[in-house]
Amino acid sequence: MIEKITELLFPKHYTCVLCGDEVFNKYSMCEHCLKSLKYLIGRVCLHCCDVMAGQGDYCKRCKGKIFYYDRAIAPFIYDGEIVKLIHGLKYNNKKYLAESLSIFMADKFNSEKLHADIVIPVPLCTKRLKQRGYNQSELLTNQISKILKIPSNNNVLIRVKETPTQTGLDFLERQKNLTGAFKVKNKKVIKDKSLLLIDDVFTTGATVTECAKMLKQAGAGCVYVLTIAHTNL
Numbered sequence: 001m002i003e004k005i006t007e008l009l010f011p012k013h014y015t016c017v018l019c020g021d022e023v024f025n026k027y028s029m030c031e032h033c034l035k036s037l038k039y040l041i042g043r044v045c046l047h048c049c050d051v052m053a054g055q056g057d058y059c060k061r062c063k064g065k066i067f068y069y070d071r072a073i074a075p076f077i078y079d080g081e082i083v084k085l086i087h088g089l090k091y092n093n094k095k096y097l098a099e100s101l102s103i104f105m106a107d108k109f110n111s112e113k114l115h116a117d118i119v120i121p122v123p124l125c126t127k128r129l130k131q132r133g134y135n136q137s138e139l140l141t142n143q144i145s146k147i148l149k150i151p152s153n154n155n156v157l158i159r160v161k162e163t164p165t166q167t168g169l170d171f172l173e174r175q176k177n178l179t180g181a182f183k184v185k186n187k188k189v190i191k192d193k194s195l196l197l198i199d200d201v202f203t204t205g206a207t208v209t210e211c212a213k214m215l216k217q218a219g220a221g222c223v224y225v226l227t228i229a230h231t232n233l
Helices: 002-009 031-036 081-091 097-111 126-132 136-148 171-178 206-217
Strands: 071-073 118-121 157-159 182-184 194-202 222-230
Touching: 081 097, 081 136, 081 194, 081 222, 097 136, 097 222, 118 136, 136 194, 157 206, 171 206, 182 206, 194 206, 206 222
Parallel strands: 071 222, 118 194, 194 222
Antiparallel strands: 157 182
16 A cells, blocks of 8 residues: 555656656656667677677687576676666665666566576675675566566575675686585475576676576576676677
8 A cells, every 4th residue: 555655646767767857668768868778689699698790509709618507688788878777776775776677677588588487686795785785686586577477586596605806807717706606595496497597797607607507406497697788898
């Protein structure tokens, strides 16, 4: 009842989350700002989301590598205005941005015509969780779960090891940092299930690779990775 009254008094989606102009659509973003975003379009590598000109499913950098997840998907390139939104969500306590960004992510997943049984967030380090007060991937997961009408589980994949910052490290260095950082609590929950793993940004893929490895070893059928944006490395 309180939520319904609040919605009547303060309707959502009336102002653009980027420029503040009046707007009314599901993205909470005006047409001008929507056009300013850098969408990830065209043929992309199934593992790293890099745009490809040639044939095949994987780019030269990804051929021969083991990623454990089955597909990586992202609606945006990590550049321009989308960076502001992600930073606002992660570092500036703008938790409401998860609602808008998750719609883009859910639309992208639907456009790929894939199926998932459970939505799972990438766990955050305990130290960063205490500093930030929330896990942005979990906020996105909760919203995506509602939109796609797929149940979420925020506790089946947990972080059991603190890791140093990954900034500036390449795939192998990040992979070494993350070895043994994640654990599956209840294998029965994910046994033979198709999982949708949620994170904010796909950088080298080391984090989601380690998560997918644990999920697959615990019996998951397949793992799709869905992020807001993909970096151009």
